[in-house]
Every structure is written in C-alpha cells, then in structure tokens.
Amino acid sequence: MPTIVDYLKTGWTRPQLEALLSAMHARPRDILRDKGAPAAELGLLDPAFMDDQILDAMVAHPVLVNRPIVVTPRGVKLSRPSEAILDLLDRRPASFRAPMRAQPKLS
Numbered sequence: 780m781p782t783i784v785d786y787l788k789t790g791w792t793r794p795q796l797e798a799l800l801s802a803m804h805a806r807p808r809d810i811l812r813d814k815g816a817p818a819a820e821l822g823l824l825d826p827a828f829m830d831d832q833i834l835d836a837m838v839a840h841p842v843l844v845n846r847p848i849v850v851t852p853r854g855v856k857l858s859r860p861s862e863a864i865l866d867l868l869d870r871r872p873a874s875f876r877a878p879m880r881a882q883p884k885l886s
Contacts, residue, residue: 790841796834799848802855807833812845858879 807830837843847858
C-alpha cells in the first residue's frame with residue numbers, strides 16, 4: 780500500500796527536497812510549480828534565481844513544488860504526466876487510464 784504525504788499540510792524540509800532532487804537527477808527548477816503557485820510573484824521564474832534560492836522558497840511555500848513525486852525502490856520521478864511513473868511500479872494500476880491524445884487525421 781502506498782504512503783501518501785500531504786506536503787501542503789506538513790511542508791517540506793530542505794534535506795527532503797535535496798534527497799528527492801538528487802535521486803531524480805534534477806534541479807529545483809525542474810520541479811518548480813509555476814501554475815497555481817506564487818512562483819511568478821516571488822520572481823522565481825527569472826533564470827537569475829539560483830537553486831538555493833528556489834529551495835528556500837519551496838520550504839517556505841510548499842505549494843511551489845510540483846506534485847506528486849513518486850518514490851519506489853525502482854527510482855524517484857515527478858508524476859507529470861501520470862504515465863511517467865509507470866516504469867517505477869511493479870504493476871500497472873487497474874484504475875490507470877492514459878490521457879487521451881489527439882489522433883492525426885488520415886486523408
């Protein structure tokens with residue numbers, strides 16, 4: 780059974796985020812949520828902002844972290860899009876439905 784952590788309520792610690800990013804081989808900007816979060820208002824979308832500054836902002840404002848991040852023995856990935864994490868799972872969830880993709884028109 781998966782463990783679900785509601786980080787909007789519990790918040791993040793810097794070591795948590797650093798460990799996740801290291802396991803994902805990612806940088807803070809890679810998991811920065813820019814829609815529905817105060818990233819733009821805080822100036823975090825400016826390329827001049829350094830990783831340390833973005834991490835500090837993520838700790839102060841947990842909503843800045845794009846979620847969900849899935850952690851399994853097979854690895855760690857941001858589940859955006861949802862099918863990105865299928866290779867981390869032992870089996871495909873019965874309830875999983877891949878998003879509909881536009882089909883090209885055949886002439």
